[in-house]
Amino acid sequence: MLGVIPPGLLNMTAAKISLKEGHVRGLMFSLGVCTIVGVQTYIAVLFARYLVKHPEIVNILERVAFVIFVLITIYFLVLAKKTSSKPKKEREPRSKNSRFFFGMLLSSLNMFPIPYQAYMSISLASVGFLVFDNVGMLTYVTGSVMGTFVMLYVYVFFFEKIKSQRLKSQKNMSRIIGIVTGIIALITLVGIIRDFY
Numbered sequence: 552m553l554g555v556i557p558p559g560l561l562n563m564t565a566a567k568i569s570l571k572e573g574h575v576r577g578l579m580f581s582l583g584v585c586t587i588v589g590v591q592t593y594i595a596v597l598f599a600r601y602l603v604k605h606p607e608i609v610n611i612l613e614r615v616a617f618v619i620f621v622l623i624t625i626y627f628l629v630l631a632k633k634t635s636s637k638p639k640k641e642r643e644p645r646s647k648n649s650r651f652f653f654g655m656l657l658s659s660l661n662m663f664p665i666p667y668q669a670y671m672s673i674s675l676a677s678v679g680f681l682v683f684d685n686v687g688m689l690t691y692v693t694g695s696v697m698g699t700f701v702m703l704y705v706y707v708f709f710f711e712k713i714k715s716q717r718l719k720s721q722k723n724m725s726r727i728i729g730i731v732t733g734i735i736a737l738i739t740l741v742g743i744i745r746d747f748y
Contacts, residue, residue, distance in 0.1 A: 561657060565703045566710035568650060574707055576650045581703035583654025585696045588664060592695040593688070595668035600683040602669070603676055613743055616670060620736035627729030668695065670735075 561584050569577030602609050672691060675681035681691055 561654075561661070562703055562706040564657060565654075566706040569707040570710060572650075577707035578704070579650040580654040581700055581707060583651040583656075584658040584703060585654075585700045587655050587658035588699045589692055589696045591658075591662075591664045592668045592692045595665045596672050596683070596688045596691055598665070599669040599672040599676070600688070602673060603683060609673065613739060616666065617736055617739040617743060619666070620732050620739060624729050624733040624736055627732065628726065670739075 565577050565581050565584070568580050602612065672681055675691075676683060681687055
């Protein structure tokens with residue numbers, strides 16, 4: 552859910568579809584997105600469960616994740632300086648079903664949730680908030696899907712109020728994503744340093 556809070560491709564597309572074609576098509580797009588989010592989160596939790604049983608791999612991946620988050624942060628902060636806020640014209644599918652599958656397609660292209668959800672579930676498990684049994688995993692996946700849908704719902708129905716604010720420009724979206732990934736990189740770095748002591 553945290554990944555959908557700042558304006559990005561998925562939530563802004565849901566908002567645009569809602570404005571141009573109505574709330575129903577915006578919600579169909581959101582359901583398509585959430586279907587893939589559920590699959591991605593389940594894969595991530597399975598991966599996280601495996602990693603918890605092999606802590607030596609977690610240490611290596613923690614360092615790799617730190618580098619990746621730093622690179623993503625730099626990319627989005629540099630992109631924020633270069634991006635113009637001119638909207639791109641795109642061809643829109645028309646049927647409700649095509650909106651559902653369009654949501655699935657866009658969400659499938661975004662592979663970032665898998666390592667992100669694996670990292671988050673390992674972090675939650677380390678502090679005792681998540682147990683890697685069937686109920687715990689299903690609860691986590693359901694919560695992730697519901698949280699994503701709620702955020703997309705907010706964008707679909709309240710974009711008229713949101714779009715007047717500065718967050719609507721691509722420049723600000725990139726900056727926000729860069730800041731979020733920067734914070735995650737710092738948290739990861741603290742975890743790496745703590746492992747040494």
